[in-house]
Amino acid sequence: LATIQSMARQSFRDPGDLDNARYAFEARIMALSRVHNVLADRRWEAVPLTALFCDNVQGIDPARIECRGEELLLSPKTGVALAIVSHELFANARRYGALCDADGRVEIGWVFDRAAPDRLAMTWREVRSRKFDTSLRPGMGLRILRSIVEGELGGSLAIELTEAGLICTFEVGLTEAAGFAG
Numbered sequence: 001l002a003t004i005q006s007m008a009r010q011s012f013r014d015p016g017d018l019d020n021a022r023y024a025f026e027a028r029i030m031a032l033s034r035v036h037n038v039l040a041d042r043r044w045e046a047v048p049l050t051a052l053f054c055d056n057v058q059g060i061d062p063a064r065i066e067c068r069g070e071e072l073l074l075s076p077k078t079g080v081a082l083a084i085v086s087h088e089l090f091a092n093a094r095r096y097g098a099l100c101d102a103d104g105r106v107e108i109g110w111v112f113d114r115a116a117p118d119r120l121a122m123t124w125r126e127v128r129s130r131k132f133d134t135s136l137r138p139g140m141g142l143r144i145l146r147s148i149v150e151g152e153l154g155g156s157l158a159i160e161l162t163e164a165g166l167i168c169t170f171e172v173g174l175t176e177a178a179g180f181a182g
Helices: 002-011 018-041 049-055 076-095 142-152
Strands: 067-068 073-074 105-112 119-127 158-161 164-174
Touching: 002 018, 002 076, 018 076, 049 067, 049 073, 049 076, 073 076, 076 142, 076 164, 142 158
Parallel strands: 067 105
Antiparallel strands: 105 119, 119 164, 158 164
């Protein structure tokens, strides 16, 4: 409930267009619903990282998403938080980035060090043939990303917009990581 209240506050903070604010809020609720379905199917034990970023996410053709990293099972708390991060990144890519072009794609990679199993480092890279406008206009999605990555998950976030596309790198704490798949 606290997550939904926070999303509502963020979504309607500065609603210049109530219809768009309502649509964005409903899309965030659907992202939560999807991760809750995954958790329910798994008896609320763990969320596979690929279920959040790689598997037919939000109706996006999996051929447009390249994932690199060992499958990691996340705790329910971390999984729900990263589901919102995933939603914000994909929503931005569909609206402004690589996924608004027919040939655009997203490359997602992560590193999890088994020797120090409390940190997950991820890189989100958008690639398209057409050049990006390199002026970054921070909005509500960026505020939500910062709030979750830096606040809720105790991590760090860096965003760079190049002519080739958006690059988002973040590192988050996994004090409640569930483990590795397989």
